[in-house]
Amino acid sequence: MSFVRSNMAILKALKLFSKTFSSLSSHPLRVCVVGSGPAGFYTVEKMLKAHERAEVDIIDRLPTPYGLVRSGVAPDHPETKIVTNQFSRVALNERCSFFGNVSLGSSVSLSELREIYNVVVLAYGAESDRVLDIPGEDLTGIHSAREFVWWYNGHPDCRNLAPNLKSTDTVVILGQGNVALDVARILLRPTMELATTDIAFHALAALEESSVRKVYLVGRRGPIQAACTAKELREVLAVKDLYVNIHEADLLKSPKDEEELKNNRIRRRVYELLSKEATSGPSHPTSGQRELHFVFFQKPDRFLDSERGKGHVAGVHFEKTMLRENGDSGKQIAVGTGQFEDLKCGLVLKSIGYKSVPVDGLPFDHHKGIVPNVKGRVLKYSSGNLTQFEGLYVCGWLKRGPTGIIATNLYCAEETVASISEDLEKGVLTSTSTSSKPGREGLLQLLDSRNVRVVSFNDWEKIDTEEKRLGRLRNKQREKLTTWEELQELAMK
């Protein structure tokens, strides 16, 4: 089947639906949401509820929906992924259409989307990484945690990452947030316990053959500033037959630390757990036991090249830090002490933060890594002033930065949709809301003309069914298809 004919078939089917819908209103509000992660789906759900005349299309660059629920949430957290049932009900609403395999920036530009739709909501997340900007960062064997997580979760962009798990026994993870803890747990957990999850087949096979025995979780600041939550910490501490090392000296508190703890329940819980672990466990690992080391007050200064000079990481050169109060914010920041030490390893995973990427024509705050906005209304510079970018909104990690759990995006979507509703009521969107726009028909025609083969929700359901079938054969919840070719081939069957 040619690309063009296939897209037109989708269009024909959609027209059948929209006939019913058009009879409700002769002026549908055509909305496009970019990104089908939690922020995108919550936005669609709220939009459909708030506006009877809204017809909402949700596009994603992948052939699969659900964003980080599929490619971020750890495979051994199946209960967290149940939210996809709710999202799939949204996608099946007759006023909603999912179009996968459509990338903002390459399949369609922002200015084109704005021409085609009355309202565009950007919810395409944060798909790049913060960098340390220190020597040796481009050595092989150094990956961002985002890439490693995408690798074990079967994201097609990281199918071929091939992290070095076989020729080293030591991994250094830079960062101590929840993502870092997820990564440590996946590296250290007995693979038997992962085998029934939806972990990607290639990752499970590599982990089964892994020679990694020691994982170092390294933070610039102390245990009081560790950016994780108690639930995730408890989980990694509970990994079967794991030796955990925490230096008691690192747990000493300054008066400023006490103050920080007093004002923050989450930090208090994390600190209590770390303190308990430091004093209760055995003082040495038994032979062959896997080890998890919490290392505080160290900042990476440069990466060490392997002695063979093959451009492979051989370790990290750290500078010891101490905390100093930052005058402006009152926060404690880490400053170098001039004392250095090396930690040898064969794999480094940087878990220092995700970063959003701007597309052409989109205002972007490079310092904060977000789209400048007020309550989801995108702002642009016009004659030296910040003004509202008419018809353009933002939600999720692209709006707030890469923090918060799935549910945070629900409140975020509520806020963005409330802004849209307010603007419609106040007539702020006059030119966009009153004029008739082609909406999905216009989009599908444009994509046809570019030979972009859209993956409909129905096509995704074929992928979903096949993944579950393959999973059953291996006694797994799901066996993900992990290459672009496999995914597209199945969707186009």
Ligand SMILES: Cc1cc2nc3c(=O)[nH]c(=O)nc-3n(C[C@H](O)[C@H](O)[C@H](O)COP(=O)(O)OP(=O)(O)OC[C@H]3O[C@@H](n4cnc5c(N)ncnc54)[C@H](O)[C@@H]3O)c2cc1C
């Ligand atoms: C490793 C990890 C583990 C996590 N675990 C949990 C957990 O256990 N529990 C929990 O509650 N929260 C968890 N979170 C947080 C949660 O995943 C996020 O809060 C949430 O996914 C952010 O939603 P979003 O829609 O803004 O972004 P995303 O989920 O990233 O969705 C963005 C979507 O946009 C698409 N996209 C990107 N670029 C384009 C483009 N140019 N054109 C079209 N589409 C595009 C992407 O393919 C993706 O589908 C985790 C996060 C990470 C990183």
